[in-house]
Amino acid sequence: MLCLGIESSCDETALALVEDGRLLGSVLASQADVHALFGGVVPELASREHYRCIGPLFDELMRRCRRSGTDITLVSVARGPGLLGSLLVGVAFAKGLALGLGARFLGLNHLHTHLLAVGLEQELTFPCLGLLVSGGHTHIYRMEAPWRCQPLGRTLDDAAGEAFDKVGKLLGLTYPGGRLMDALARAGRADAGLFPRPYLDNDNLDFSFSGLKTAVASYMERRLDGGWPHPLRRVEDAPQALRDCCASFNLAVVDTLCVKVSRALDRQPDLRALIVAGGVAANSLLRERMEELMRRRGGKLLTPSPLLCTDNAAMTAYAGWLLGRAGFQHDLSMETIPRGRAVPDDMVCRAEHPQSGETA
Template sequence: MLLLTLESSCDETSAAVVRDGRQVLSNVVASQVDVHARYGGVVPELASRKHLEAVVPVVAEALDRAGVTLDRIEGLAVTRGPGLVGALLVGLSMAKSLAFALQRPLVGVHHMEGHILAPLLEQEIDFPYLALAVSGGHTHLYRVDGIGRYSTLGRTLDDAAGEAFDKVAKLLGLGYPGGAVMDRLAAQGNPRAFDFPRPLLKKDNLDFSFSGIKTALLYYVQGQTGPIEGQHLQDVAASFQAAVVEVLCAKTLRAAARTGLKRIVVAGGVACNRGLRQAMTAQAQAAGLQVTFPSPALCADNAAMLAVAGNAYLEQGVRAGLDLNARASWPLDQVEANTAA
């Protein structure tokens, strides 16, 4: 099946052409970073407008890069949620219009489902596995028993890890988005220079909390009499990142021990973080576990990642009607037949 997929859950407009849910022929992403950077975060209304401007050119470019014409597309998959409702509706409207005009089947896909299945675009991974989904809006641990079969094991009780990185970067005057900048600074700093807290680390559960680490850094910054820069800034970034990474790794390995799962997938935008990749890889190997990260292009929001689930659902006969609606909030373990409005 030749599938056209569309993603517009936040501030990236993306379209991809994927064959049989595995072979990526094109994956085009139009970023809005420059638009939102001046505000220090995503402005929903601006995001929706930019999606409207970008969605048609992005789809056209995806088809062109794949070397296919629209009439060759055999099915469509689109992010249904969770995300910003206005942003989601742009992708949904485009996908439903194409499905109607071409008379092709359509299916809605959960955004985080796309992320935790993204590694299957690059290699085969046997089910079941443990997935750490870590991004600007999500930090969850899932048991993945197959496509469409997910159980939530743990989640953040406040900020997502990526959200904490961005807020701290803004606090330090590093701009938005700040996760990548924090990662680069951390690579040059001493991760033991400052002892930031590790919230819930000693709690016998699989939930996360990152607001306490962020608040501790805020108090530290407020207590300084001069600017934080140079080696000082690098040490602060490294120490903050070390605290976040320690919690993510510890909770993930605890979940692996409790479930007996030997395979781990780490996905989402924060999966690009080099500190997380190095620590999780080393600790998983020491515990006799296999850990997989998608390539960086598949960690960030993109349309190709929707094809794994989208193709599988369409092959199973799942069809969404033209009344398919966006879902701003949508627990992954409550994914139901995509025919619901």
């Protein structure tokens, strides 16, 4: 089965082909330079860029992989959550292709595709715990199968990745700030007592990072004079105080994530594997600490390579292949789901398969 994956949930236009669980090729057009001018993603500009790029990217992917549209068995697309205008461009293109090619069609939960991306590089283990740490979401799941992810904890306000981006903007870093903050943190000395570990004085698995962002803003007013180039693009141009601030903030975020994951594993003692995915999963300290956490528990950590952590179409094509192989699909009336609404489990299994015979 040849599955085309389409990703357009935010500011990356991407397409990929997966056949028999193997990535054949992928193409991507980044809008980072466009939105860097505004310090964040401008939804109207994002949807226009998707519309401009998606057709030529499809042609380029087919050329690179030496395939034609008639070879495609299944068209999978991120249906949400995300920016509505951006999602609609990808979903409309996917529906048009499926209709024109006579291929099956499948809309995917963008969050779940992040968690499944590691299957392109390592063998997936079920059941397992999934930690999604991205720009818009910080969620914990119990994953029974590729098509069955039970939420255990969720973002209440700012997600971890959103906190990185907002703090990066406060510090005058180039957008997006997460990657540079990670590099600055590695060059800094973390003070474990400088910033709070937010929303831990409870017994749940939810997350709230808005207070941590406020703590950094307050610290900047008291202790940092902003005496560095704005916007800051290189670690070498950063004073030691800024590097130490980033290291302390990074540690506070990672400590918080580790506490919640440990709490989840304590409550799900049968789970021996942990998947950490999403853009923040590329963070070096987070990967080290989660590896250490699972090693102490005698379990296994699964994390995608950094290129598969950020938004990409390889994860959409692979997740589509997994679910399509099990017989799941949508009809062309499927609804697109913007951020702020839950993505429904409304896939229908149309084909018998040894791994599935149910409606998701």
